[in-house]
Amino acid sequence: MAELKVFTLSQVAQHKSKNDCWFVINGRVLNVTKFLEEHPGGEEVLIESAGKDATKEFEDIGHSKAAQKLLLKFQVGVLQGYSFKETEIVDSASFQEPKRKEMEAFVIKDDHTPKHAALLEFFVPLLVAGSYFAYRCLSRANEILY
Numbered sequence: 001m002a003e004l005k006v007f008t009l010s011q012v013a014q015h016k017s018k019n020d021c022w023f024v025i026n027g028r029v030l031n032v033t034k035f036l037e038e039h040p041g042g043e044e045v046l047i048e049s050a051g052k053d054a055t056k057e058f059e060d061i062g063h064s065k066a067a068q069k070l071l072l073k074f075q076v077g078v079l080q081g082y083s084f085k086e087t088e089i090v091d092s093a094s095f096q097e098p099k100r101k102e103m104e105a106f107v108i109k110d111d112h113t114p115k116h117a118a119l120l121e122f123f124v125p126l127l128v129a130g131s132y133f134a135y136r137c138l139s140r141a142n143e144i145l146y
């Protein structure tokens with residue numbers, strides 16, 4: 001498998017016009033010049049990211065898995081410090097998994113306790129306390145009267 005060409009960010013920065021538009025997403029250097037007119041989000045947003053690392057912008061939109069795969073078509077190299085095999089696809093799990101796990105931590109699992117059990121848990125201590133209080137009152141009344 002041929003290694004992809006390595007580019008520095010300043011090399012990528014030289015391709016920032018409508019006729020020659022490159023950017024970086026997750027360490028992949030992409031030439032999107034031919035994709036500008038086809039991009040469903042419009043060409044303007046892509047041109048604004050031209051010559052830069054657009055990873056954050058790309059992820060913030062929440063691009064679909066299809067979009068994540070599509071970007072591979074435009075890869076012309078890798079950013080210095082990264083290494084990929086040519087066929088390696090963007091692992092969409094790496095985009096969504098951390099967020100999903102964070103969310104799971106906050107989800108309160110379904111409470112399967114039956115309603116009547118919850119009512120009992122509430123009323124039984126109340127009943128015990130009430131009975132004790134009534135007993136104390138009656139004993140005191142007894143003491144006073146007799």
Ligand code: HEM
Nearest residue numbers: 032040041045046049054057058061062063064067070071
């Ligand atoms: C080669 C890189 C890119 C590809 C292949 C791509 C592909 C797509 C695709 C297929 C969609 C349709 C919705 C979806 O399937 O997620 C889309 C929407 C969009 N993209 Fe990209 N995109 C790329 C880069 C970017 C970048 C760098 C930005 C921002 C700077 C961007 C901003 C948007 C926006 C704003 C939408 C519209 C979202 C909406 O209507 O809700 N895209 N893109």
